Amino acid sequence: MGPVAQEQTAEPLTQYVHRMLRRVRAFDRRHPLAWDLHLTGFCVSAALIDWAGDGWRNIARNPEVPGWLVLTLSLGLTVPLLWRRTHPRTVLLAMAPMTLANAWTGATLQAALLQLVVLYNIALRLPLRTLWWTTPVVMAPVCVTAVRHPHGSWDQQVVPALMSTALVAVIGIAVRTRRDYTAALEDRARRLEIERDQQARLAAAAERARIAREMHDIIGHNLSVITGLADGGRYAATKTPERATQALQAISTTSRQALTDLRRLLDVLRDEETLPSDPDLTPQPTLTDLDHLIAGVREAGLPVRTTIHGKPTALPPGRQLTVYRVIQEALTNTLKHAGPGATSHIEISYDDGGAVTVTATDTTHHPQAAPRTPGQGRGLTGMHERTALYGGTLEAGPLPHPDHGWRVHLRLPEELPQ
Incomplete structure (x- = not known):
């Protein structure tokens, strides 16, 4: 060397x-x-x-x-x-x-x-x-x-001692100042580290909540559709085998779609390099997918009537996803709880300023319909969380007496310019 x-x-x-x-x-x-x-x-x-x-x-x-x-x-x-x-x-x-x-x-x-x-x-x-x-x-x-x-003279005896005393005091103050400053820096670094850990935990919790919402919407809805198709196919098997075959085909299509969406979501979790920067790997439905969603629900045996007022403006993907997921959850709950003979009505209104209003109403005359309580389950919580992200309001509750059914009302206000 x-x-x-x-x-x-x-x-x-x-x-x-x-x-x-x-x-x-x-x-x-x-x-x-x-x-x-x-x-x-x-x-x-x-x-x-x-x-x-x-x-x-x-x-x-x-x-x-x-x-x-x-x-x-x-x-x-x-x-x-x-x-x-x-x-x-x-x-x-x-x-x-x-x-x-x-x-x-x-x-x-x-x-x-x-x-x-x-x-x-x-x-x-x-x-x-x-x-x-x-x-x-x-x-x-x-x-x-x-x-x-x-x-010797007075100043020769007193002044050097006075200067020595002042110098020692100044040294002590300087060391104390530096020590306090170092302690303050260490405390600040420690607090920043704690804050960083807290932010990481909050981000992880938010990501877990987002993943839970996506998995609930994907799996819950598709399983409800599959259950409805399976029940319909079982009843049709003895009388109309062709309808049973159609139900099995619909079950196959729905399950494949659910599996594809779930695989994409799991791919995002498994590969950090393919986080939301790659839109092809994240299941993000838009308003154009509503027809496919409603068609699948109709195949499961739930009559759905849609009414659209106005024309959709160029809504951001996040707001479109919120509208889609709220409608999806409302139809899923109808399939789960409304019972046989239920019907559903989806009304969507688009304002010129970019606001969106959605009203999903289901009605049933079946006395054995499963009861629903606002606030129970992950679905209603997820709808409220999605709505709150864009400053909107969401109301969910039973129809007034003597009607039997459920109503979900979503309002997303106009997006203000940044």
């Missing part, structure tokens, strides 16, 4: 650093106490080494401070760091007497700078208004040292 290939496969330093930081943060989230113990232990050890080796005297304003006091101040300035993340405000207040004593006695231990670590955690975790009173607490020992043990 040449040098160029090695440069292309080498991991950038920034990615390596980010990955290591993610691992450290992940470990810290899982084991926060372990990190706190390590940091606190390091600070305590450094303070004790400074005390035991008398290194603190090299920068002290008063090298004659008793050793026991220096030990007490060293522990008081380092041990509270163990709780700096969970209770930073309390830790700062607990360290305040130690820092004041450190400044008053002139020991000026470097461990007093650990107040800045606590200040960083306050800026990172607590409300920003907390900084208004924590800043004076941090600066108070600096002012005490400048007054009691002056060393």
Whole structure:
């Protein structure tokens, strides 16, 4: 492998650093106490080494401070760091007497700078208004040292400490802002993922409902026609064999048509590449197929009379399918429930503006006709769902007394321009 290939496969330093930081943060989230113990232990050890080796005297304003006091101040300035993340405000207040004593006695231990670590955690975790009173607490020992043990000019002692305090606070605020921003992005991504899953489930549910409507319309209607033809053929077999033969031929034709439509629908489900973009694979009847539908119902033994007002305009395929399926379902229900001797009347009105009105009425004088209740079964629900897609209205219910029968009234309004 040449040098160029090695440069292309080498991991950038920034990615390596980010990955290591993610691992450290992940470990810290899982084991926060372990990190706190390590940091606190390091600070305590450094303070004790400074005390035991008398290194603190090299920068002290008063090298004659008793050793026991220096030990007490060293522990008081380092041990509270163990709780700096969970209770930073309390830790700062607990360290305040130690820092004041450190400044008053002139020991000026470097461990007093650990107040800045606590200040960083306050800026990172607590409300920003907390900084208004924590800043004076941090600066108070600096002012005490400048007054009691002056060393150089006032600005040389106070201004650097003030700038350090402000810098630590700004760093804490910046890290906090970035953390909140990252959390907001992660939350937004999580909500978008949930919303995407919900949209996918809704789309799947809508597709299942559409498929259920299509299968109900295809299978339910054709089976009802086949049942009517079979019953008629059975009665005609003993008296008119020719009529029985015609019924069997009609059953064969109807069943083949139903099988073809069902196979097309299943092909759409099986092959994602042939979804509705290929109209030849989706069973989408139009208004021109109504004559064939009504002829099949008549062959099944149901007299159907049709009345058409106006001329059909160029209706979109979806609206034509809705009209077709509503008429199909109405005739299917008549075959199922109206009983022998029933008749059906289909009235279709086309308005010049593109609105369509369909009224399907069946009548029967048979007392044993099967009762029908609005809202029961998949058929009426499917008709309502199809109608609602185009802002139409659909009414289905029994004829008023003393008539016996059923009426379905569909109204699709004019399609408004987009």
